[in-house]
Amino acid sequence: MTTETAPTHVGPPPPTGRRSLGRRILDGYLYGNTAVVTILAFLCALVFGAVLIAVADEATRKSLGYFFQHPTDTLSDAWRAISDGYSALFRGAVFNTDSLYSNGGIAVFGPISDTLVNAAPLILGGLSVAVAFRAGLFNIGVQGQLIMGAICAGYVGFTWHLPVGIHLIVALLAGIIGGAVWGGLVGYLKAKTGAHEVITTIMLNYVAVYLLGYLLGLNGFQAPNQTEATSPRILSTAKLPHLFGSLHSGLIIALIAAVLCWWLLSRSTLGFKLRAVGANPFAARTAGMHIERGYIVVMVISGALAGLVGCSQALGTRQVVTQDVDAGFGFDAITVALLGRGSPGGTVLAGLLFGAFRAGGVVMASQTHTPADVVSVIEPVIVLFIAAPALIRGLFRLRAARGGSVGQLAKGWNG
Amino acid sequence: MERLVSTPTIPVDEDEFVVSHEVVAVPVSRRRRIGIGVAFLLAGLITFFAWGIGARNGDAAFQVSQFGDKYQVPVMRFPGGAVAMIFGVFIVAIGVGQLVRPYGRTAMRWAVSITALLFVVAFLCWAGTGDPTNAISLTGLVANSVIASIPLILGALCGIVCERSGVINIAIEGQMLVGAFAGALFASAAHNLGIGLIASLAAGGLIAVLLAVFAIRYLVNQIVLGVVLNTFALGLTNLGYHSIMQSNPDHYNAVTTLPPIKIPLLADIPIIGSALFDVNIIVYITYGLIVAIDVALFRTRWGLRTRAVGEHPKAADTVGIKVNRTRYRNVIIGGLIAGLAGAFLTIGGSGQFNTNISSGKGFIALAAVIFGRWSPRGAIAAALLFGFTDQLQITLGIVGTPVTIPSAFLAMAPYLVTVFAVAGLVGRVQAPAADGEPYVKG
Numbered sequence: 048m049t050t051e052t053a054p055t056h057v058g059p060p061p062p063t064g065r066r067s068l069g070r071r072i073l074d075g076y077l078y079g080n081t082a083v084v085t086i087l088a089f090l091c092a093l094v095f096g097a098v099l100i101a102v103a104d105e106a107t108r109k110s111l112g113y114f115f116q117h118p119t120d121t122l123s124d125a126w127r128a129i130s131d132g133y134s135a136l137f138r139g140a141v142f143n144t145d146s147l148y149s150n151g152g153i154a155v156f157g158p159i160s161d162t163l164v165n166a167a168p169l170i171l172g173g174l175s176v177a178v179a180f181r182a183g184l185f186n187i188g189v190q191g192q193l194i195m196g197a198i199c200a201g202y203v204g205f206t207w208h209l210p211v212g213i214h215l216i217v218a219l220l221a222g223i224i225g226g227a228v229w230g231g232l233v234g235y236l237k238a239k240t241g242a243h244e245v246i247t248t249i250m251l252n253y254v255a256v257y258l259l260g261y262l263l264g265l266n267g268f269q270a271p272n273q274t275e276a277t278s279p280r281i282l283s284t285a286k287l288p289h290l291f292g293s294l295h296s297g298l299i300i301a302l303i304a305a306v307l308c309w310w311l312l313s314r315s316t317l318g319f320k321l322r323a324v325g326a327n328p329f330a331a332r333t334a335g336m337h338i339e340r341g342y343i344v345v346m347v348i349s350g351a352l353a354g355l356v357g358c359s360q361a362l363g364t365r366q367v368v369t370q371d372v373d374a375g376f377g378f379d380a381i382t383v384a385l386l387g388r389g390s391p392g393g394t395v396l397a398g399l400l401f402g403a404f405r406a407g408g409v410v411m412a413s414q415t416h417t418p419a420d421v422v423s424v425i426e427p428v429i430v431l432f433i434a435a436p437a438l439i440r441g442l443f444r445l446r447a448a449r450g451g452s453v454g455q456l457a458k459g460w461n462g
Numbered sequence: 463m464e465r466l467v468s469t470p471t472i473p474v475d476e477d478e479f480v481v482s483h484e485v486v487a488v489p490v491s492r493r494r495r496i497g498i499g500v501a502f503l504l505a506g507l508i509t510f511f512a513w514g515i516g517a518r519n520g521d522a523a524f525q526v527s528q529f530g531d532k533y534q535v536p537v538m539r540f541p542g543g544a545v546a547m548i549f550g551v552f553i554v555a556i557g558v559g560q561l562v563r564p565y566g567r568t569a570m571r572w573a574v575s576i577t578a579l580l581f582v583v584a585f586l587c588w589a590g591t592g593d594p595t596n597a598i599s600l601t602g603l604v605a606n607s608v609i610a611s612i613p614l615i616l617g618a619l620c621g622i623v624c625e626r627s628g629v630i631n632i633a634i635e636g637q638m639l640v641g642a643f644a645g646a647l648f649a650s651a652a653h654n655l656g657i658g659l660i661a662s663l664a665a666g667g668l669i670a671v672l673l674a675v676f677a678i679r680y681l682v683n684q685i686v687l688g689v690v691l692n693t694f695a696l697g698l699t700n701l702g703y704h705s706i707m708q709s710n711p712d713h714y715n716a717v718t719t720l721p722p723i724k725i726p727l728l729a730d731i732p733i734i735g736s737a738l739f740d741v742n743i744i745v746y747i748t749y750g751l752i753v754a755i756d757v758a759l760f761r762t763r764w765g766l767r768t769r770a771v772g773e774h775p776k777a778a779d780t781v782g783i784k785v786n787r788t789r790y791r792n793v794i795i796g797g798l799i800a801g802l803a804g805a806f807l808t809i810g811g812s813g814q815f816n817t818n819i820s821s822g823k824g825f826i827a828l829a830a831v832i833f834g835r836w837s838p839r840g841a842i843a844a845a846l847l848f849g850f851t852d853q854l855q856i857t858l859g860i861v862g863t864p865v866t867i868p869s870a871f872l873a874m875a876p877y878l879v880t881v882f883a884v885a886g887l888v889g890r891v892q893a894p895a896a897d898g899e900p901y902v903k904g
Contacts, residue, residue: 099698103705185685242885245632245685246832249825250877250884257877261870381689418704423697427690434687435680 081388087439088432096425097129100417104128132417139410140403158406160292164364166402167297168193168356172380173387173394174301174308175230175352179244180389181312182345183325188233188248189353190377191255192226196357198259199225201278201368202268204285204361214284215362219300222358223351229255230350231343238339244346252377260370268368278368287363297359302395304352309391311348321345356380385430401426495564502557502573505581510550513588517543518864522590523597526732535732537597542587549580549587582850589863596861603850603857605737609811611849612748613638613820616803617827618834618841619755620796624673625836626759627792628772628896632688633673634800635824636695641666641804643699646815647707649717649808658717658809659744659802666801667794669695674793678786681900692824700817707815719813720744744802744810751799756838768792772894775901785901800824829880836894844883851876 101107110120140162172189179186200222236242262268263276270279287295312318323331324341332338360372383401387393408419522542526535556573565573590598617634624631644665649658676682707715720742728739759765770778775785808815826848834840855872
């Protein structure tokens with residue numbers, strides 16, 4: 048998203064010419080390049096999260112009551128809560144030292160596989176939002192699209208009987224089509240009537256949620272002899288192959304999708320057209336591009352990617368369709384795309400980070416007194432800081448040269 | 463509604479003029495004219511065949527008075543199917559009228575309102591014939607609709623105040639949620655509803671400050687910002703709920719709700735009396751706000767400046783209006799209103815906070831703003847419509863319709879209506895011209 052620059056923070060341009068490595072790193076810091084701002088935003092969000100962990104900790108709150116008698120009590124309680132919380136987060140997301148000596152060391156990969164299994168849908172969903180972003184559309188409808196994908200993929204997965212291999216492919220295709228239709232509908236409405244995609248996607252999210260609820264009460268979709276609203280289990284021929292730990296091959300699909308998206312956006316004619324439509328629809332029209340068709344195409348692609356999130360959930364992680372098949376990935380996808388600045392590579396990294404947060408949050412909630420919700424506060428705060436690079440630069444006294452904040456491409460209501 | 467700029471009148475037919483409204487009007491195309499007429503006809507035919515012929519024999523019963531009302535009106539009974547058929551004929555007539563000679567702006571508004579009313583009443587008549595022993599309680603339906611509409615109306619007013627000044631507010635949902643949380647927390651901890659109310663306003667206002675600072679000072683894309691703030695508010699209130707409220711629910715999350723205040727004579731009016739005039743203070747404040755904002759936006763200096771800043775900030779700046787100061791003020795006023803909506807959910811309603819208690823009401827309010835084309839009256843009408851359809855499904859669930867409609871489809875109805883409305887009826891909505899664009903001097 049660096050094609051459009053915010054014209055407001057004009058400083059001296061960074062010095063050019065031959066520089067030593069150390070000088071370049073220093074300049075990178077001083078002139079606040081994207082990576083530095085991202086890292087600083089991440090650190091700021093962690094500090095903010097630390098404050099929340101302390102406040103959420105009951106012991107800390109109690110000792111805060113007599114802060115002026117024993118200030119050290121408060122500080123030590125807070126420090127204990129914060130260090131416990133963050134170390135549990137790390138253990139749950141990356142590496143658990145305890146597991147080295149048990150189970151012959153194989154459990155070392157447990158946390159990583161948990162992270163990756165969460166990262167796969169986040170990457171796919173993030174790509175869905177990012178691709179739409181590049182064409183100037185804001186797809187808040189990943190939730191609805193992934194639900195439609197999960198419904199279609201799940202239905203094929205648990206009712207049809209097909210040979211191994213073919214069954215999985217057909218189920219995936221069904222999920223892709225389900226999402227693509229739901230997303231394409233938004234693009235169609237935008238192209239034909241000008242209905243703003245933010246409103247239609249939000250509304251279609253609710254429609255999908257209620258549709259799922261209705262289907263889960265129907266004969267043929269609800270598992271027989273079940274009182275709960277849950278579908279039958281996915282047949283083994285349609286399951287996404289298992290890799291290791293809790294990880295299934297949804298991650299491979301996500302990575303392939305990321306490469307395809309990169310190719311689409313930066314190497315293909317279609318991608319060029321889509322980016323042109325996003326950057327300036329009027330110019331694109333003048334250049335002879337069909338912007339209405341662009342809206343439909345990009346929403347179909349975006350919906351298809353969201354449909355793959357549904358596949359990953361229904362055929363991989365859950366292997367069953369329930370009312371909460373969305374698991375919050377629909378909205379987290381937006382933050383992932385924003386953190387990834389709308390680029391496929393950035394989205395993969397952001398998806399991995401948020402996947403780690405999700406996996407770690409579960410362990411943190413179970414092993415410490417800190418609720419996993421801390422993580423869901425830290426995530427938007429990171430994005431907020433990254434979206435306002437001027438704020439980070441101001442906080443750290445960085446000289447600013449180049450702008451380009453997140454989402455410069457999304458337009459207001461009239462765009 | 464007064465016009466901001468004088469715009470030319472554009473002849474459509476030889477004897478028909480369409481006066482444009484704030485933007486230069488596009489002549490109503492022949493295709494669109496016929497489309498609208500056909501839509502009326504379809505509604506009429508559905509009314510006639512589905513609700514009229516499809517009704518069961520027997521009467522539809524409507525209960526007008528509740529037990530304990532001052533004036534007891536007996537249960538009204540009339541043949542549901544016949545009434546629906548008559549209404550269907552009426553709507554078809556309206557449609558034929560549009561096809562023969564298209565309505566002007568005012569006439570169209572009346573035509574749509576009357577059609578909607580007849581359609582809904584006919585639908586109720588049809589539903590009422592399902593089980594004649596079960597009377598539809600009109601009083602209850604109206605009262606519940608009002609209660610369901612209040613947060614939507616407040617949210618929509620918040621949206622209008624922000625967006626008319628040129629700041630897109632998608633964070634209505636988050637502001638409501640935080641308001642609801644703070645209201646419940648502070649009201650129960652302090653055992654004082656007043657403090658809870660103030661805390662709600664303050665919390666909604668705080669999110670609004672974040673919105674304003676990031677949007678106006680740091681020029682962050684406002685749609686992105688709103689979505690992020692919603693996530694932030696959801697995470698924050700979930701955290702507060704799990705770490706503070708659940709540790710001691712009796713102390714931190716148990717509110718005695720705001721008492722209803724009865725206005726002596728008005729509250730005795732049948733059907734609407736107790737629904738509108740035997741309610742808690744927040745509802746009365748809402749009435750005040752509706753009138754105040756509708757008048758202020760079009761009749762006061764503040765309103766003129768707000769609209770000027772939202773439509774053409776540069777022009778406003780040139781004549782000495784402080785653009786960004788106006789925007790800060792409006793966004794924060796909006797936040798206070800959304801906080802009040804949040805208060806209505808906890809201390810004005812259930813008395814308890816639950817995670818995600820606003821459950822999308824802020825988004826519906828946003829849809830109402832767009833549906834109502836950024837005008838207070840339109841948005842409030844849309845909010846009432848959403849509130850009504852929301853409650854209708856509950857009423858129908860109790861009464862039982864001739865053909866069972868799955869409750870999920872009734873629950874979907876308001877959202878589908880919005881999609882159709884935004885796509886079809888409203889067409890290309892025209893937001894305030896500078897909505898969503900940060901203003902940088904120079």
